[in-house]
Amino acid sequence: MAYFRKLPSGKWQATVRTTDGRKITRTDPLKTVVKKWATDTEAAIARGKWRDPRKTHMTVGQWFDTWLPVHRVEAETERANEGSWRLHLKNTFQDIELDDLTKVEVEAWVKERIDAGIGHAAIRRALNLLKAGIEAAVDNEYVDKNVARKVQPPAGVNGPPEWFEPHEVVAIVKEMRKRGWEAMAVMTSVMVWSGLRWGEAAALNIEDIDFDRNTVSITHTLTQGGKDKDYPKNDASVGEVPCPSWVIAEIRELVGERTTGRLFTTRRQARNLSGGNWRRDWDDVLLAAKVSPYHPHVCRHTCASWLVQAGVPLYEVKRQLRHASIQTTERYAHLSPELHDPVRGAWEGLAHQWRTAGHQIPENNP
The missing domain is CATH 1.10.443.10 (Intergrase catalytic core)
Known part of the structure; x- marks a missing residue:
């Protein structure tokens, strides 16, 4: 329940509690203004849609600059994450506000990376980093949802492994x-x-x-x-x-x-x-x-x-x-030199059955 009081200055102040017990306030010369703010804020909190105004207008780049240094991973993973952000994500997403980022933009980035010939493993690694970063932003109430969560990485692998002769x-x-x-x-x-x-x-x-x-x-x-x-x-x-x-x-x-x-x-x-x-x-x-x-x-x-x-x-x-x-x-x-042997063996058996039934199949080409 919102609490209202008139300050010594003559202004009105409304106080609302968030779900974690924090107090947030709004001050204005008009009581009607703070009452409307309190009603709207309580409704947003009840729907889980309220966010601290101090956290709005943060870009993806600003968030990753804040989050990556404190994201606890092993040294090798930290180095890989820094490379994924710098090489694959930064140029595309750094200036987009977290609030404005859409699933379509993330999907377009995946397609652009594939078309550019970037390895599927590198794309998957960078996409997973983006998902983890936005999920952390959700946890910290910077955004309501993780728009990258359901974006699919490239399917399969780039092809057979390379090897030396x-x-x-x-x-x-x-x-x-x-x-x-x-x-x-x-x-x-x-x-x-x-x-x-x-x-x-x-x-x-x-x-x-x-x-x-x-x-x-x-x-x-x-x-x-x-x-x-x-x-x-x-x-x-x-x-x-x-x-x-x-x-x-x-x-x-x-x-x-x-x-x-x-x-x-x-x-x-x-x-x-x-x-x-x-x-x-x-x-x-x-x-x-x-x-x-x-x-x-x-x-x-x-x-x-x-x-x-x-x-x-x-x-x-x-x-x-x-x-x-x-x-x-x-x-x-x-x-494998024997990769197709089971299929060829089956053909031989089936060909024998066909010949027995009177069909003409050359002996050396079943």
């Missing part, structure tokens, strides 16, 4: 050794043959290598900034995977007499690797080796692609790469 890997490793970068060459072999992510390979300690059983244990990872993270990407990422004996032999030669400590470090100061510095060296090597300029993560795709082409069942590939879902592994299914 064997001769390309040979050229890459050869160029690294030509430069005297033996540790980088061995690390590349580990990623290509065992399917480790860059952060997992960079975080390996000598103690993680079982030289007798030819296996590698993944228990933690390294961030792009070179910081240890005590847990890998997900629960499925933890585990032990086999590594070819020739790669284990390379590791043994690399570590020499050492029995503990980080397996791969910077060349000069023996510190944790930095993703940015490692990537610059990687790009230089690929350019000099005249091979496809792929991201280091393509080493992991290469491992899966080679295994599938060699006839390894998808379930075993899933276990090797430690995918959380078989659906991720199925991205490589098209490379």
